[in-house]
Amino acid sequence: MGGPLFRQLLADNTSAHWLSALLAASVFLVVLYFLRGVVLRRLQRLAGNTDTLIDDFLVEVLSATRVLLASVVSLYIASLFLELPTGLQKIVDRTVIGLMLLQCGFWATRGLDFWLRHRFAQGDVNETGAREMTRSLLSFLGRVVLWSLVALLILDNLGLNVTALIASLGIGGIAVALAVQNILGDLFASLSIAIDKPFVIGDFITVDDLMGTVEHVGLKTSRIRGLGGEQIVFSNNDLLKSRIRNYKRMQERRVVFAIGVTYDTAEPALKTIPDLIRQAIEAQTAARFDRAHFKGFGAFSLDFEAVYYVREPDYNVYMDAQQAINLQLVRDFAERGIGFAFPTQTLHIASAPTLTDMAQGAENRPSPASDQATAS
Structure with missing residues (x-):
């Protein structure tokens, strides 16, 4: 089919037609890129001097103009100076409209990215990761919806029944959704x-x-x-x-730690332990003291429990503070003779009978003969 159409195209157009078409395409392409460059430079200067987003948006969108699509439009301008067969004219019209829809898709995609970047560029510095994550997901979904719409418009331009296609996709979509749920x-x-x-x-x-x-x-x-x-x-x-x-x-890290001292610790020393713990905690700038108490009697220790808050959520800050508190308590306890408890077990053994006691018990025991006499 392309052979007869091409021969008819050559037969219906003279060299003057071809020269006019070539000149029109060249002039259009040159003028288009000249205007594009001038407009972009002016918009960029305007965007640098103003705080509005409209000029920035236009610069971003115009930057997405594709060279190939501009060339296709110039060729369409050239076709207006030629006598095209009906079938070829229809093909050219549909091709140009399809490519223009494709270019509109590029413009819309660039505009969507610009809007999302501006929308999620402002906010708390600590939420940068959240904004970037949301922006990337919305950008992907927006691209899927946008290019799906462009594809449907292109298919409709090519003469396909888009309504029937969407209906068939809807029925098939149910089966696909069940398979990929x-x-x-x-x-x-x-x-x-x-x-x-x-x-x-x-x-x-x-x-x-x-x-x-x-x-x-x-x-x-x-x-x-x-x-x-x-x-x-x-x-x-x-x-x-x-x-x-x-x-x-976390705004603050709550820390609970326990220590145990030996059972032979005197009562006056026991009373000073909560104060020693409090002083050790308050000496740390990153810590805030909450409480310290004599909690109870353990299996081998007298147990104390303390609670404090680390003002920063960083785990390293917490460990540095806990290490300093532990070292301070070791020094304070050593100065006061307070011993830390460790697992111990005391075994109490009853006193065993000596050999003398066993001999005396044997002498005092009655003989079997006396037992018989007593019984008779």
Whole structure:
């Protein structure tokens, strides 16, 4: 079919037609790129001098103009100077409209990315990971919806029955949804994570007995870098069903620790121990004292319990404070002669009879003959 159409195209057009078409395409292409450059430069200068977003948005969108699509439009302008067969004219019209829809898709995608970047660029510095995670998920979903719409418009431009296609896809979609329900569950779970934000990239969390720092939140899985350096991969759906502890969102860390002293510690020394613990805790700038008490009587120690708060959630800060408190208590107890208890057990043995006692017992024991006489 292409052969007869091409021969008819050559027969219906003279060299003047071809020269006019070539000149029109060249002029249009040059003018288009000249105007594009001038407009972009002016918009960029305007964007640098103003705080409005409209000029920035226009610069971003115009930057997405593709060279190939501009060339196709110039060729369409050239076709207006030629006598095209009916069949070829229809093909050209549909091709140009389809490519223009494709270019509109590029513009819309760039505009969507610009809006999402601006929308999630502002906020608390501590929520940067949450904003980036939400932006990436919304950008992906927006692209899927946008390009699906562009594909449907292109198919409709090509003459396909889009209504019947959508209906058939709807029926088939039910079967596909049943087959991939686990994947869809993870997809909706990722949306829930993006909207509700139980954790974000950079948070240190524990899931059951696993712990690590969140590295990536995807459409199906989330990845955590474990303490040992390994990467732990969770299904998003299973992750939301678990009990998650987010340690990065702690404002303070509550610490409970216990010490035990020996049972031979005198009462005056026992009374000073809570004060010694309080002084050791208050000496740490990162710690806030809560309480210290003589808790009870252990199996081998007199038990004291203390509670304090670390003003920072960092685990290293907590360990540094606890180490300093322990060292201070060791020094204070040594100065006052207070001993730390350790597991001990005292065995009490009743006094055993001596050889003299055993001999005297034997002498005082009646003989068998006397026992018989007494019985008669």
